[in-house]
């Protein structure tokens with residue numbers, strides 16, 4: 241479908257200091273991207289800018305060749321945004337709302353929607369207002385994953401989901417997506433995204449401090465645990481149980497990327513990107 245291209249983008253809420261400044265970013269299709277950041281880092285605002293709900297103050301933003309703030313019908317039918325809070329009409333059932341929504345999304349797959357609601361154990365006939373927060377969340381996620389949209393934006397998708405629903409969401413996300421779809425997931429529940437992401441972006445102090453493919457992180461870094469300090473660690477964190485550390489990977493076995501430790505390192509100012517072989521962008 242094309243790309244999302246951000247060039248030198250700046251954004252601030254009226255009367256507030258800059259939230260983003262000089263952001264550069266390109267998202268190709270076929271990736272699940274995790275957007276990580278502390279509370280208030282701007283993750284939700286970033287998604288809303290991509291969805292055309294907030295407008296950048298500076299720079300360029302193009303989503304598949306469209307300018308989101310123009311909110312053209314051709315753009316809107318390619319973007320599905322699931323906010324953290326319920327966005328569904330409370331007086332309708334999931335099934336009734338799906339019928340209203342479907343004509344706006346040409347590739348909406350009704351069978352997938354029905355299957356996902358079953359999988360998520362949500363009653364499609366029940367009015368939204370009678371569903372729990374987690375069940376409402378699952379209706380929104382089922383809609384997004386069935387929408388066929390080229391860009392799917394999920395704000396804290398696992399917030400409010402129980403353990404088995406988180407696992408079901410991860411599995412369905414990977415199985416339902418096609419190569420021409422891009423998903424951006426904003427979250428601070430980092431562990432919930434394990435084994436799901438193709439790429440991670442860490443937003444901190446108005447900048448993207450790390451933007452890297454998970455495969456590159458796993459190739460270039462070694463994530464370990466030791467009872468004592470490790471002398472050549474790039475970053476380490478001690479707890480009562482021992483020391484978690486990140487090393488540059490040379491001959492060590494490949495390890496699963498510890499996203500939480502990576503996040504702590506990057507937000508502590510460690511120039512992790514300089515240890516990677518194929519970094520997408522580096523602003524540290």
Ligand SMILES: Nc1ncnc2c1ncn2[C@@H]1O[C@H](COP(=O)(O)OP(=O)(O)OP(=O)(O)O)[C@@H](O)[C@H]1O
Pocket residue numbers: 253254256259277278279280281282283284285286428
């Ligand atoms: N409508 C608004 N008007 C003014 N400031 C806002 C508005 N919405 C958010 N902000 C401010 O912008 C900053 C970023 O908020 P945002 O919700 O994008 O962060 P976040 O990373 O999603 O945070 P969280 O993890 O807590 O959801 C915060 O300082 C917040 O107070």
